[in-house]
Every structure is written in structure tokens, then in C-alpha cells.
Amino acid sequence: MRAFAELLDRLVFTSSRNAKLRLMGDYFRHQPDPQRGYALAALTGALDFRSAKAGQVRDLVATRVDPVLFGWSYDYVGDLAETVALIWPARHGANRPPDIAEVVGELERAHRKRVPDLIERWLDALDPTERWALLKLITGGLRVGVSQRLAKTALAEAFGADLTDIEEVWHGLSPPYEELFAWLEGRREKPIIDARAAFRPLMLANPLADEEVERLDVEAYRAEWKWDGIRVQIVAGNGNRRLFSRTGEDITNTFPEIAEAMDFDAVLDGELLVVRDGEVASFNDLQQRLNRKTVTQKMLRDSPAHVRLYDILFEREEDLRPLGFDDRRARLERWHARARPARMDLSELLPVAALDDLRQLREEARQRGIEGLMLKRADSAYVAGRPKGPWYKWKRDPLSVDAVLMYAQRGHGKRSSFFSDYTFGTWRPDRENGGWELVPVGKAYFGFTDVELRRLDKWVRDHTVDRFGPVRAVSPELVLEIAFDAVHPSTRHKSGVAMRFPRVSRIRWDKPASEADLLETLEAMVER
Template sequence: MKQFAELLDKLYFTYSLLDKVALLEDFFRQTSDPERGYALAVLANTLSFPTFKRPMIKELMQEQVPAYLFELSYDYVGDLSDTVALLWPDGALEEPLPGLVEIIDQFNTIPDTQYKDYLRELLNKASRNERWALLKLGTGNLRIGVSARFIKRALASYGQQPLQEIEKIWHATEPPYEELFAWLEGRGLAPDITSKLFFHPVMLSHPLNDDDLTKLDPSEFAVEKKFDGIRIQAICTKDKKGLFTRTGEDISHAFPDLLTTFTGNVVLDGELVIQNAEGLCSFNELQQRLNRKKISAKLMEQYPAAMILYDILSWNGEDLRHLPFYERRKKLEDWFAVNPAANLLISPLITLKPGQSLTTLKEKVLAEQHPAVEGLMLKHHQSPYLAGRPRGHWFKWKRDPKLVDAILMYAQRGHGKRSSYYSDYTFGLWQDGALLPIGKAYSGFTDEELYRLDQWIRQHTIQRFGPVREVEKALIFEVAFDAVNYSTRHKSGVALRFPRINRIRWDKPITEADSLQNLVDMIQHN
């Protein structure tokens, strides 16, 4: 555990990506199996411990110090793991921590009733660095500047293998990755993935800007509608089938009505949507099916799942990703011709009429105000299917965001590098002379604006609730968002999709902020 804690600490304080890769390579080289494999799993966030919850950590901390001292410290530090690591008394038990492998094994196997006692024992044995690493391990909230994709790049560098090969086999391997390391070190063959259900890393698009629009030749691109659902991948083999999100999360259990549709040996890329008797529905209907532990027959009947097919990545064991888009599209149509289903649709291609510009086409598509469409997709005819977000191949051209002038109500400290600043904001709108919160945002501003906002919040605080400050109602944010829908989960009765700060209106009096009725009107005019 000591070596793993030292690795996390070094990664946190190292800013150069090349230096981070070097740190990881040294760790992989100097650490034996299975410890390095479990460390890799933690870094790549492929482990989870459902019983390891933040309230339990707070309860343990408040056994050690008065609640008010913990709250003040948490407010000042802004990160729970940092706060506990600093505040927990040193030297309660002069015994070394167990190794990383043993700790992970215990986290996975001990009864829930013993979890709290075991964590207390570990914290009592740990040094400050080890406490921090232990809590990061348990919560899965590392925030050390290392993404899952970066980890794969480090593995590719370590084993002198193409990144695409790592991407290809990653989701068919599992902790502690001993077979993977054997291959990377030349001691064994690449992991056999032929019989496994594995996720193919998705290809993503770039937002289309004015410069791109000026330079591209529309005749070189296929044009589709951009549907407003959730990007998914359907994988079907002789023995297994599954549905995965764009990040590789298995959501098969949540959509059994869609999963049963697929047969044969195929990997399909597309959009998860809701389709009823009237056609495709808005994202709001899809939300009724998300994040549910149990899916009832009634729910599936009310919100039947469907998939809009974009691409075919593999068919009958043949990897098609190297083919240009126009060839994959033809194969997708061939597959669909022999595998039709009521809850599968091929994304239709849109043909530009003579003299019609892309701008005119976009305006026409958006003027239809279809609840499931949010813009256009442009895909180069010659584009292979490449993992990540390669430039120049695919573009997304979404409708302009909706805007509302809202009043800042609360601010909370951020995490990681933002833990010293108030960077998470709750804002509200007027209703009958009172302010109702309508959403939160923590993006859309520059570092310079963040520093200024942080100072303003500190100077205009009227009340504190742990790491949250209530501020004077004196500052307006112009908030951008993609959509607004009714919501029974929020006091305001509405929910914004992807809210972010568009502008900070230092100049605008709060009397000119919008009312909640403005959002209701937007919903009614959709």
C-alpha cells in the first residue's frame, strides 16, 4: 500500500504528461503481480466498492474530532479525502497497513456490518499519505490528472504496443491484468478475446466551427440528423449479448426490451432513444428509464427503448473499423435488411438539394422542432472508425443553446485543482417575488473569471452550510443550456440539460433576471 500511495502522490503533483507516463512505467516495472494489476484497476476506475460511502467516512471522522471542527476544516480544504487525511490523528496504531491486494480483497468480501470498523482500523494504521490514497481508492474519486485513456497510452508505451491494440483488448480483460502484463512484457501472447463480449472504443465528433464550415467540401461528407439520446454500442455473439454506453459501462440489465432484438455476431454503434406509437420521443422520456435498479414491465410499456443505428463495427467476426464510412454504411444496410426489427432504425442520410447550403439545411431540420433531433452530423465518406476524437473526420453541428439570466444563490468549493476556489454554482429564477433554484453549473468561465468570482463570493457570503456558501442575491449569470423539461424531482418543477455559464453579467441589476415562467414558456413552445 505504501508504494501505491507514493505513486498517487507523485502523479498528483506531476503536471507533465510525459513525466506521468514515466512514473507509471517505473511502477509497472518495479511492482509485481497482482499488486500492479490492482493498482492499474484503481487508476483506470474499473473497481468499485458500493459499501464505501462518503457518509461513513464523515461519521468516522466525527468520532475523532468535534463535528464543528470537521465541518470548518472541510469547508476550508474543500476535498473530503484531503480533509480526513490531514485531520485524522497520527499514530493510533503503530502497525503497517496491509498490502493493496489484501485491502481490495477485504473491501470486496467483508460484511457490510464490519466495513466501518475495518476502515477505522486502516485509518489508524495509515500515514497521512496512505490515508489519502486509501480514501481515494475507496471512493473511486482520484482526480489526479490521469484518465482511463491516458492509462491505456501509458500501457502502450510500457509494452511498446500500438494504442489501438490496447484499446481493442482492454474491455475484454479484467483485474489483476496478469495476462495483459505478460503480453506487454513479451512473456505471453495477447489476451484471447475471441470468446468474450468486449466493448470497442467509440469514435467521437468535433463541434463544427465557422472555420471548419468554410473549409470543408459538403460533397465529401455524409449528412445525418443528430439525435438526442445516449450513444450506445450493441454487441452480440453466438453466446452473449450486451449494451454499453460510450464509456464502456454495461447497461444491458436496464434495457432488456432492446437487448433481445439482436441476433448473430455483430457490433453496432448507435443512439439509445425512446420510441412509442407516435414516433421518437425527447430525451426527457429517455430519462425515465435511466439509473433504475429494477425495470418493470409497465415502465418498458410506457417508455419502450429503441436504437437508431449509425455504424457497424464488426460482422460475423470480421472487424470493419478500418473500412471507409461509405463502405461500412453499405454493410450496415445489408445487415439491417436481414435483421429488421420494430425497435431498430437506421439513421437516414440527408441529401443536399442543388444550391442548398449546409447552413440552410440545418435551419430547415431544426425548424421542424422534432423533440429527438438537436442538429446535424457530418461524416467524411473516407473516414475509418477511429477511437477517440480525431480531427477532420466527423463533425457535430448542434442548435444554438438556449439562454436565461439567472441569479447566483449558492457556491461550493470545487475538487482537485479547484478545491481552494468556489467554482460550483447554484442559480435561480424569480417566481412570485421569491427565488427558486433551477440548476447548477461549474463550467463556462475562464481561470481569471473564476478568481474574480471566488473573491466576490467570499465578500458577499451571508450564510454557510459546510462547504457551501449562500451569497447575497446580487449577481446574474447568463446560463446556457441545451434543453429544459418539466421535472417532479426539483422544487422549481423544471430541469435544465447541460447548463453552463455563458457570461457573468457584472453590469446587470437582479431586477432584470428572468422569471421561472420564461422556462415554462420554452417548454410549451418546444
């Protein structure tokens, strides 16, 4: 438990992606099997102990600690697992400390009623950091800022392997992944997995740069709308029904209605959307359905999922990926007409003859509430990763508003001494006091150069009016031109709107704050 606890403890304080990769890589290289495999499972969310609950831990601590002292301590610390880990009265030499493999194994085997005894025994044997790690592990949700993909990337970097190779075999393997580590260390061949159930790393597009537009050989490309949902891969057949996210996370259980519709034998690429009465709903609606473990009938009814198909990778056992796009498209259309799957339609091919047609379609995207265009070379084979040339995404021009800087926060890593995260606001009438007030509408932390960052940092220091821990409130004087892809209604924000992908496009040193935009300007940009 020692090394795993130390890893979690370091991860929880580390914000830089690169440093996280290094910490995980170091762990995977130096820890033995099967401990490292269970740690990997914990980090990728592959462990789920239904038998252990936070309530049991709370009951346990009540039997061992003065409730008054516990109450004050919990108020001070603010996190149950951490409070229990710290306050637990040590019994030195009580038991042998368990390793992570033992914890996982015993919890899986133990009867529900025996779980509290196990936890108590382990808490007695561990030190405070280990106890914290144990409680995080068994009560679910490590929350150390590591996604499944980041953990796999760390694995790839630690052993000099290809991430796509790891993703390809991932779903055929299970904790503690001993054959995976053996292969990564060159001690055995790449694991052979049930190819019919595997995730195939996706083909991704590069953004089309302005200077590339003129040179584009329009006739060689096919155009589609760039739908604003989440990219998915459907793997069905041979008894398998799996829905994968772009990064290979299995999200089948989150979208049972899609799983139900997979009564065919093919591997498909598409966009997951919420579609109501034939209309694509906003990304916000889809977001309500993501990251949910249980799906309610109400969610199924109010936000029904739908897949708009882009491509076909396999039909039965036949691998179609080496074919050109046009050939695959023809196969996709024929397959779709024959299979008629529920909740799935085809992404329309847009008629394009010349560059002007493309430009016009891109203009139309805004009115239709679509992100932009996808351009795919007619002869492009389906290859994993983001090859330069065959596929492009051409987003519509961003929206922009002039907003006023309100708060600044220190960044992380290289930027840790700089105020580099900016909260900005727009004006609205102040109903209580008359006049105008600023209301925060978003937060941006990129879009400026290092030189501009230094100047912004100095400006923040010179214009600070209040401090809240790491946050500075500044005098409302500086205008930032904020670019963003879209704006949606939001009940979670005081302003009632949420921007998608905001960034600083220009710093308007010249512009008086009173001339910045009104909240109503932003509200008018909400689509539909």
C-alpha cells in the first residue's frame, strides 16, 4: 500500500500533465506485479467495490474516536476519508500492512457483513497516508485528476510503447494486467485478445489552417457537417455490444438505448448526439447524460441518445479500413439500408464542387448551430491517430465579445508565479443599486503570448483590490476580447450562460471598460 499511497498523494498535488505522467511511469516501472496492475485498474476506474460504503467507515470511526473531537476535526479537514485517515488511533504492530492486491482480492471475496472488520483491521495496520489511499480506493472515486487515457499514456511512455497498441489490447485484458506488463517489458508477445470485442483507435482530423484553404484540392475531398456531440465507436457482433468513447473508454452502460439498438455485426464510427423529434439538441443536453453510472427512465425519455454514422470499419469479419473513404462510404450506405438499425442515421455528404461551395456551407453552419465542416479525402484509408493530410476539420469562425477582467488566479507548473487564469464579466443593469454591474461569464487561461502574460501578471498585481487565497480581485478596468465557439444557457452560472471553449483573442489595453459588451449581447448569441 505504501508505494500506491505515495503515488496518489503525489498525483493529488500535481497539476502538470507531464509531471503526472512521470509519477505514474515511475511507479509502473518500479513496482512489482500484481500490485502495479491493481493500481492501474484503480487509476483507470476498472475497480468497483459495491460492498464498501462511506457510511460503514463513518460508523467504524465512531466506535474508536471521541465524537466531539471527530466532529471538530471533520469540520476542519472537510473530507471524510481524509479525516478518518488522520484521526484513526494507531495500533502499532497490530497487523501486517496489506498490499493493494490483498485489499482488492479480499474485498472481492468477502461477504458484505465481513467488510467492516476487514477495513478496521487494515486501518489499524496502515499509516495515515496509506489509510487515506485505502479509503479512496474502496469508497470509489480516487479524484486525483487522472483520466483513463492519461494512465494509459503514462504506461506507453514508461515502456516506450505505442499508445494505440495499448488501447487496442486494453479491452481484452483485466486487472492485474500481468500479461500487459510482461509484453511492455518485452518478456512476451503482444497479448492476443478477442478481436471482435476490441476498440480500434480512431482516425482523427487536423484543423484546416487559413493558409491551407486556398491550396486545398477541393475535388479530392468529401464534406460533412462537423456534429457537436461526442465521437464514438460501436462494436457489435459475435455476442458483443460495446460503445466506446474516442479515447477507448467503455460507455455502453451509460447509453443503454444505443446498446439495445446494436443488433448487428459491424464496427462503426459516428457521433453520439441527443436527438429529440429529429432535431439535434445542444451539447449541454448530451452532457447531462455523460459520466452517469445509473440511467433513469426520465433521462432516457427527455434526452434520448442517437448516433450519426460517419464510417464503417468492419462488416462482420471483413476489415474495411484499408479501403478508400468513397468505397467505405458506399459500403456504409448499403449496410445501413439493409440493417436499418434503430437510433442511427447517416451523416449526410454535402454537395461540393468548388471552394466557394465550401465557404458558403461553413457560413451556413452558424445558422444551423453546427460547429463547422469535416473534409475527408475520397481515397483516404482509415488509419489510427491524426495523420496530416487525409482529414481536416474546418470550424466556423469563433464568436467573440469584449469582456472585463474581474479576477485572476495563479497558474500551475511553469506558470505558478504568474496570474494566468482570468475570470471575466460583461455588464448588466444593477437592479438593486441602479447603474451597471459586472457579472462573471467565463474563465480563460490561454490565447496570449508569454510576453503578454508577463504584462498581464504585472497589471493584475498593480490593480489588485482584494485577495481570496490564491485569487485576486482586480479593479474592473481591463478589457479582454474573448473568442469562443458557442454559448449555451446554464443554470449553474450566475450569469445564466456558459461559453464553450473560451480563450483570450486580444488584450484591449486601449479600450475603456465601460465600452465592453453587455450580458444581453452574449445572451443573443445563444443558439436556438
